Amino acid sequence: MDEKFHLFLKDHHVLNLTTCKDNQPYACSCFYAFDLKNASFVIASDSKTRHMQDALANPLVAGTVTLETKTVGLIQGMQFTGHLNEASKAHKRLYYATYPFALAMLPELWTVRIDYAKLTDNRLGFGKKLEFKRN
Template sequence: MDKKIDSFIKKHHLLSLATAGERLWCCSMFYAYDEANQGFIVASDEMTEHMGNVLKNAHVAGTVALETKTLGKIQGIQFAGVIQKAEKQSAELYFEAFPYARIMNPTLWTIRLDEVKMTDNTLGFGKKISWKRSFSE
């Protein structure tokens, strides 16, 4: 993954997730970044509308953005990927980032990042950096 994108993702912890089912739905979620697998780990109950959508259609999209009114400081990413229930090693990353969540025994999910586009105005107005996962065997 591009170093600027990777660095930006590591500095933040809240994403907006969009899902598609019977209707479009979105939500905000805390995330832990799984750098080794280039993805997010999130927590959510299957009974929510967005997770109900995910159980029917695992393709998701979303954003992570720096909240600023200063045009020259605007940074953020848009992403597309696939979500699935997390494996045990992912859980440890999530609970390391959010230790208090362990008490709630949440259902954890991983979002495999397949494509990321970053806007970074600190590099010049409207500067874009793109990355796509290689699926070569």
């Protein structure tokens, strides 16, 4: 994954996650920790929530991370698709290192392995897009 993805993602902390079960889409927002080496997000969410019930039934997910701005020249955002799985021990450590306060709550942690991502960054030129595809 290109370093520009990392530079964008390190400046943000919330992703919008979309799930789908029985042709019924659903969306939520989650704090994330990002693993550049493995092109993965780590999120916390209770398995009883609707979005997690959907993702456990259909682990194919999609989402976005965006910079909220009205200045066209500063628009940045990433769209992604991936697979959701239970977080590994290494990913749990990454999440708790990113959000130490979460240790007090011991949330259920999940990994979203990014399969495809598109980053739009108008600071690099109007409509400039970078893509990532997992091999």
